[in-house]
Amino acid sequence: MADDPRGPGNGLLYALLGALSVVVAGGGYYIYRNNQDLPSIPQVVQQPVPAPQQAAPTGHSASQVAQARSAIADARRMAARGDFRGAETALQGADRIVPGFAETAAARREIADFRTTRGDARRDAAHIATLVEAARIAIARRDYDAADRALDEAERIDAQDPAVVRTRNELLEAAARPGRRDQQH
Numbered sequence: 001m002a003d004d005p006r007g008p009g010n011g012l013l014y015a016l017l018g019a020l021s022v023v024v025a026g027g028g029y030y031i032y033r034n035n036q037d038l039p040s041i042p043q044v045v046q047q048p049v050p051a052p053q054q055a056a057p058t059g060h061s062a063s064q065v066a067q068a069r070s071a072i073a074d075a076r077r078m079a080a081r082g083d084f085r086g087a088e089t090a091l092q093g094a095d096r097i098v099p100g101f102a103e104t105a106a107a108r109r110e111i112a113d114f115r116t117t118r119g120d121a122r123r124d125a126a127h128i129a130t131l132v133e134a135a136r137i138a139i140a141r142r143d144y145d146a147a148d149r150a151l152d153e154a155e156r157i158d159a160q161d162p163a164v165v166r167t168r169n170e171l172l173e174a175a176a177r178p179g180r181r182d183q184q185h
Contacts, residue, residue: 060098068098072107079111082118087111128154132163135171144175 075090091111094104131154138147151171154164 064097065101068094068101068104071097072103075107075111079114084111084115124157128157128161128164131157132167135167139167139171139174142174144171147171 071090071094075087075094078084078087078090088108088111091104091108094101094107098104131150135147135150135154138144138150147167148171151164151168154161155168158164
C-alpha cells in the first residue's frame, strides 16, 4: 500500500492551495471594494508638494517645514474622512510650527471648499426628503397637483434620487385610479 498513487498527499495539497487562492482573491476584492467608498478629493490629495527650499519661509529650518507639511497632510486626510474639527486642529499645529506658511493657508482653503461641497450635498438630501414627504402627504390627501409640484422641485435637485422616482411612480399610480379627484374640494 505504500506505493498507492491515490493517497491524500497531492490532492490535499492542491485543495489547500485552491482554498488559499480563493481567500487571497476574495480579500483583494474586499479591499478594492472598500477603497472605492472613500471620498474623492483629487484637488486636495494629489497636489505635489513643493521642495522645501522653494516654499520654506525665511528663518525656519527644513525640519520645521517638514513637520508643518506633515501636519498639513494629516489635516487633509482627516478632512477626507469628514473630521473637519481634527483637520483644523492639525492646521493650527502647522501654524504654530511655521507661522504664516502659505501651504497651510492653501490647505485651509481647500478643506473649506470640500466642507462646503459636502454640506451642500447634505442640505440637498434633506431638502429632497422634505419635498418627498410633502408629496406623499399630498398624495394621501389626493391633492395630485400639490404632489406634482413638490416632486417637480425635488427632480430639479436630483431626478435620479430613488425616493423621488418611487414617489413619482406612487403619484402616477394614485392619479390613474378610478374615482380620483383632480383638486381638493
